[in-house]
Amino acid sequence: xxxxxSGLVGVTVLVVLAFALGQxxxxxxxxxxxxxxxxxxxxxxxxxxxxxxxxxxxxxxxxSSWTTFAILIPVALPLAEGLGLPLPLMLGAVLSGGIFxxxxxxxxxxxxxxxxxxxxxxxxHVNTQLPYALLLAGVSLVxxxxxxxxx
Numbered sequence: 001x002x003x004x005x006s007g008l009v010g011v012t013v014l015v016v017l018a019f020a021l022g023q024x025x026x027x028x029x030x031x032x033x034x035x036x037x038x039x040x041x042x043x044x045x046x047x048x049x050x051x052x053x054x055x056x057x058x059x060x061x062x063x064s065s066w067t068t069f070a071i072l073i074p075v076a077l078p079l080a081e082g083l084g085l086p087l088p089l090m091l092g093a094v095l096s097g098g099i100f101x102x103x104x105x106x107x108x109x110x111x112x113x114x115x116x117x118x119x120x121x122x123x124x125h126v127n128t129q130l131p132y133a134l135l136l137a138g139v140s141l142v143x144x145x146x147x148x149x150x151x
Contacts (some may be wrong), residue, residue, distance in 0.1 A: 057101075
C-alpha cells in the first residue's frame with residue numbers, strides 16, 4: 001500500500017505547486033496586467049484560440065489538466081473580463097486545452113492508466129490515440145477562431 005501511494009506523491013506535489021502558482025498569478029494580478037498590455041484597438045478575435053493553444057501546450061508538456069486549469073484560469077478569465085470577451089468562451093478554451101493534454105500526453109496519469117488497463121504498450125497506446133486527439137484539437141482551434149470572429 002505504501003509503495004502504491006508513493007507513486008502518487010509526485011502527482012500530488014505537482015498539483016499543489018500548480019495551485020500555488022495560480023495563487024501567485026492572482027496575487028500579482030496577471031490578468032489585469034495582460035489587459036493593460038493589449039491595445040484596446042487591437043482585434044481580440046484570436047484570443048480564445050490562443051488560450052486554447054496555450055492550454056494544449058501546457059497540459060501536453062505537463063501531462064495534467066488540473067495544473068493547466070490552475071495556471072490559466074487566473075489569467076484567462078480576467079483577460080476576458082477586461083477585454084469584453086465572453087467568460088464562458090474563454091473558460092471553455094482553458095478547459096478544452098487542458099483536457100487535450102490530459103488525454104494525449106504520454107506523461108498523463110489518464111494515459112498511463114488507460115494503457116495499463118488495456119494491457120498494451122504505453123507508447124503504442126499514445127501513438128494510437130494521438131492522431132484522433134490532434135484531429136479534434138484542430139477542429140476545436142477552427143471553432144475557437146470562428147467564435148472569436150463572430151464576436
